[in-house]
Amino acid sequence: MKKKILFSVVLAFFKATIFFAQDIASEQRAVNIAVPNHIYNTNPFTASYTSEAQLFTGLHEGLFSYDPVTLAPLPALCKSYKISRDKKRWTLTLRENAKFSNGESIKAQDVRDSFIRLLGTRGAPFASLIDNVSGAQEFREGYGKAEDVKIDVRNDYTIVIRLKEPMGHLPKILCHHSFSIVHPDENVYSGPFILEKIDMSEIILKKNPEYWDADNVKIPGINFTVSDDYPENSFKFNTGKLDWICGNADYSKIINKTHLQMNAEFGTVYLFFKMQNSPWTNPEFRNALIEAIPYDTLRKEYTIQAESLVNPLTGYPKVTGIADWDASDAAEMMKGARKKYGISQDEKLTLVFAVISGDEHLKKWGELLKEAWEPLGVELVMQNTTPDRYNLAIPQWNADLFYYSWIGDFADPLAFLELFRGGSSLNNSGWKNESYDNLLLEALRNNSIEERYKLMSQAEQILLDDGMIIPISHPVCAHLIDLSVIGGWKGNALDIHPLKYLYIKEPPKKKIPNLVKHSL
Template sequence: MIKKTILSALALCVLSAPLVFAQENPEEKTEPQKFDPSVQRTFYICGTSHHMDLNPHTSSFSNEAQIINGLQEGLFSYDPKSLEPVPALAESYKISRDKKRWTFTMREGATFSDGTPITAQTIIDSWLLMQKTPNAPYASLLDCIQGIRDYREGKIDKDKVGLKVSGKKLIVLLNTPTAHLPRLLCHHSFSAFTGDMNVFSGAFKIAEFNSQELTLVKNERYWDSKNVALNEIKITLSDDEKENTWLFNTGRTDWVMYSIDSDKLINKNSLKISAIFGTSYLFFTCRNKYWDDANFRNALITAIPWEKLRAGNLIPATTLVYPLAGYPQVEGLTEGNEDEAVELMNEVREKASIPKDKILDITFGISDGEYMMEMAKILKEAWAPLGVNLVPFKIKEEEYLNAIPYLNYDIFSYSWIGDFADPLAFLELFREGSTLNQTSWKNSKFTELLNQADLTTDASERYKLLSRAEQVLIDDGVVMPIRHSVSLHAIDLKSVGGWYTNALDLHPLKYIFFKDYIQSDAPNVVVGPDLHVSPNYDFTSLTFLQQR
């Protein structure tokens, strides 16, 4: 996801509360809020500029996810506050004693926007369609289902996949117990989708769509339409911070995502900044000679001046997974040592019969912004004493993430927001055979730990296994964590209901409504605190690319 996240000094310097990461509370469910139909009107949103892919099977950017979650729906949807799974197209479900047979009872009377019934077979057809769709990033997340990977790879027919229909029930047969399955199935990729971009299973449908504007209207055939307050949503795609801020200040837009000049924001209470379950990092593709060897990679990592590389970031990251409650601590990357790095490089050169004076090139694909250029400069200077020459290659920012699979460079930058608050949401990015994996890295110990985690039904033991897997990933020199992600929005919650700050920065459109509230002539300019930020913070560094 391309997210222009530039926070002004005024906005952040006055925030005074300590950082809190909003994790889901399994016991917490948001009670439905009543709304007054007479005060509802068109809801206006300013979103980040981006070439939108609204196909739920191929989309991977989080600004797309925000919209698709309103257009398409699967067996579960997200609670707007806790993000816990809420029954959607599945009214209920049962799990067998061995945890490997899940039976979902489909919701009676659910239809698509064109009136076509949504049945258990609809879900099967949608999931199998995704497996055969090129560039479907989340397809492998269903590999917990019996036979689905073999079907994707053309080894078996679809009738051999562990997906069955029994009346109005969908039966899912798993390879291993998968406790997080309901959370996973909230994701838009697993919605009921026919492949027709003009047919919708969610609360809204598209009325108009072009490169700059998107209009959604209420889907009257949606099974829960009576509880959807808004009849129309207009979304403008713009990175013009001054224009977006003016629109918000003058009441011409109700919600601005990311691209806002917070210095010029009149109602400071409307600024919502929080940590989310995301990480920006560099990674080795492990495709080319030398850099497919962990010893070479670790020599480079040891030379990195981490404090300098992470300077100016609001939440520096030393590990890949944002720390979760109950997740064992992983030893991250914190200190560089040039002398030790030179020694390590000399040792690995000797073992590989490479002369000490031979210059080794390493390529770095970077977006064309100043932040990435500065990062490349720091790494180039750090690695020069090791006889390594970093060669940066610029890629247009809007093309960067989609270009990664097709460019044979050694290092790329990535920002990822987890799709559910679980370490696997990140570790899956490096699992061998995963459709999310952008590397050629393979490690049998890492794979075995993930497999063991898949088998256990003990939550604590599972976290221990996943933390060990993350440690293998870091120790093998594959990832270089830079920062954890931050969300930035402007929305007046005195007049808008159903919108909550949450860990995944997802805000289901079906729950949003206007309150019966009259804005005073003199807005309150006291900022509601969420993060504590130093007055010397470099806010321009928050411009980054993120993907979901």
């Protein structure tokens, strides 16, 4: 077992090294990137936007990080690990040359302290992903003690994690920025770069000379332009002032269209109900609404239409998604629901749809839903807030229907299903179903990928049948990047591009034509 793990580590590192160690220019410079305009949260414990996750691949590092090509877990601050025979004890050995940006060595106690701070951080959205660590959920939810969390320091460079159940996908989870090893001083970093400046218009990173793998970080820094001025971003890209634009561009103004990189994302755009106001806490009412929606119209603008929550993975069983609709059936279902719960057939029911200010897609969806649900005696009311406040407002917002665009953080169905597990820190809906939770727990205990996927698909079917979500699309990510200039970048389904691998390529040598003709 140990030899096999060690070989995998060496092979993964070799592949990652080969990926970016070709055609490197002798003179490197900062890479210039345009990113979407919003308020960037620089706390990896509480940040949740994809753009922030991209930033954190440069500033912070955990026990594992993403392979630049496959995004499989690659040992980072952890140089090796072994798993006990019962698969519930993970012993991880840290790199002895790992340091924070202030020069302090990163030791096992720092790892434990960072995880404890994460679990103790109010509103940390991804903390529940390690609830399977013994004592973690109890401490996170406030009825356990930090000393009972089984992330134990054996010596300066050895950490032992004890699990309630086997968890083969643990390294995938620990790649996520929430599980970075974070210094108590917010101005100290564990990753390949340090944050030199951040304001509403720019973010500047400089190379971290104390980083354990600094020799393989080729560029001196990264300059992020925070801008949603699409024409201006496009102009800067055309003139070489930007190397990479993260979607916020006017593609019609791009001179060289071959620089457009598009990939299907491991994500889903959907609406979900929140379990707080009657009668929408009852599945009969939710399913009546779902039956009335004309999905051909709702989803017509999207390249990849979604009928389920989990973006299908190879080997994941097909579930019965939400595709068909019938206005007459919806009316009968609503009539039956009103009768069951003693609500008059004439009573007007109000449903509040929480939307983002100025979002035309949500406005159109709201108008479509309003028209579809009026014959059922339902009045849809839209409430709005600003884009930067929307996700933060959901837990306290007294609305019934919300919009979500979710990108899976690791290539596993659990990346989506955790959003609805009872007790999960990612569960904004308040929905809890014992059968659903038990299936996820059983899947956790199962070592067979085929069986795990089967159990998780059964859980997803329960979620869909209970009428909790309205799937709309699987998103497509778009980037503008000149890959003849920038190396170390690869499109992928998670839309994560580890910054440490970026470099400036050697410009192609120009062939000088021979202007002299020889004749015999």
